[in-house]
Amino acid sequence: MQRFAVPERFAAEIERLMRHPVFSLKQPEEATDFARKNGGLLVGWNWSFIVLRPSGEVVDWDPPSPPETVTSYSRYLQVLGAASQIYPSLFGFIPERPADASSCHFCRGTGAAVSTSRQDLRCPMCGGLRWLPAKAQQVGQDGLPGSSSR
Numbered sequence: 001m002q003r004f005a006v007p008e009r010f011a012a013e014i015e016r017l018m019r020h021p022v023f024s025l026k027q028p029e030e031a032t033d034f035a036r037k038n039g040g041l042l043v044g045w046n047w048s049f050i051v052l053r054p055s056g057e058v059v060d061w062d063p064p065s066p067p068e069t070v071t072s073y074s075r076y077l078q079v080l081g082a083a084s085q086i087y088p089s090l091f092g093f094i095p096e097r098p099a100d101a102s103s104c105h106f107c108r109g110t111g112a113a114v115s116t117s118r119q120d121l122r123c124p125m126c127g128g129l130r131w132l133p134a135k136a137q138q139v140g141q142d143g144l145p146g147s148s149s150r
């Protein structure tokens with residue numbers, strides 16, 4: 001099973017951004033509380049509350065369901081892509097498109113969102129990356145970001 005590691009300097013950058021979060025009136029206090037309790041950076045608060053931890057772990061909470069730790073690589077990339085829209089410095093942590101990746105079918109490889117609400121400027125499927133990882137990389141408990149011993 002393929003593992004993927006969080007790029008070097010990722011944790012330091014997330015921690016730096018946690019000290020300088022983007023505040024918006026659109027962020028419910030519940031979401032910022034959730035991020036604080038989970039020790040991560042709030043990167044999503046529209047459909048569900050999404051927190052990116054310095055380890056690369058992603059916690060997704062869509063109340064009233066319990067919070068879930070994201071284990072899919074494609075979802076991790078999607079979150080990273082969307083997060084880089086809020087925090088441009090994260091853009092540098094998006095991996096190069098692998099040779100076996102496929103173009104995103106949802107946005108037809110444009111990276112643009114189909115819905116045009118201002119909060120949703122990027123494709124919700126690929127997070128604006130324009131590509132999706134190969135099927136083999138998309139699932140697997142081993143593929144949890146930050147699970148590498150590196």
Ligand SMILES: [Zn+2]
Nearest residue numbers: 104107123126
């Ligand atoms: Zn897309």
